[in-house]
Amino acid sequence: MAVHIIHLEIDTQRMLAAVSRISAGAQLLFIGTTRDITGDRVTQWLDYEAYKPMAVSKLEQLESTAYERWDICAIEIVHRLGKVLPGEASVAIAVSSPHREAAFTCGRWLIDTLKQDVPIWKQEHWLDEQPEWIHPTEKTLDE
Amino acid sequence: MTLKIKLFAAAAQAINNDHVSVTCETPVTIQALKLLLVEQHPALESILPYCRFAVNHEFMLDEHLVTADHELALIPPVSGG
Numbered sequence: 001m002a003v004h005i006i007h008l009e010i011d012t013q014r015m016l017a018a019v020s021r022i023s024a025g026a027q028l029l030f031i032g033t034t035r036d037i038t039g040d041r042v043t044q045w046l047d048y049e050a051y052k053p054m055a056v057s058k059l060e061q062l063e064s065t066a067y068e069r070w071d072i073c074a075i076e077i078v079h080r081l082g083k084v085l086p087g088e089a090s091v092a093i094a095v096s097s098p099h100r101e102a103a104f105t106c107g108r109w110l111i112d113t114l115k116q117d118v119p120i121w122k123q124e125h126w127l128d129e130q131p132e133w134i135h136p137t138e139k140t141l142d143e
Numbered sequence: 144m145t146l147k148i149k150l151f152a153a154a155a156q157a158i159n160n161d162h163v164s165v166t167c168e169t170p171v172t173i174q175a176l177k178l179l180l181v182e183q184h185p186a187l188e189s190i191l192p193y194c195r196f197a198v199n200h201e202f203m204l205d206e207h208l209v210t211a212d213h214e215l216a217l218i219p220p221v222s223g224g
Contacts, residue, residue, distance in 0.1 A: 032224045048223065051151055051216055054200035055223075079223060091224050111224060119197070119216075120223025121152035133153040134222040137193050 003059035015094040019074035024096035028103040036086040042127040051119040149216035174205035
């Protein structure tokens, strides 16, 4: 299984190398990064926390399901914990497949499902406000 | 019997601890456990309706029975990514 929850910077080049296959005609890399402005509020940094054993288990389930549903060569998923500054990556997903359609569809499904079902939380450290845990009560997949 | 429930994010912040204990008879359904949780830890009342329960790292529905042998966790709406 190629899922990792780490406290260090995410090495996306390593991830691309890890999913590289001569059978692949497509390599897809999604990187989720910390945004500096949300509405009229300024983010200084995000702090990520996980229920780590369950988060790893859920990510492994996502990976297994993806292999069953699409014609995929390889998948790498990395989520970072702790303090993540604006512009830095908090999550990255690399997918390779013989044909591009499967990689696009699978990559999109992986990040959307991760955001619904993997027990990881972000705390916004706003400028000039108290830190705030983010708990979306209506599913918003575009954040 | 005392059940230990892991807490995260705003749920942990609400009672300033990474777990709570609930005293109850076991086995107990998750639905009954939720009622006892609010009774014994009222600070969790506002977030509880939005939370899911995890039993041994899997989300479980209200009718599921749990005992002290299970690893229990209250999962507030997640915000990874």
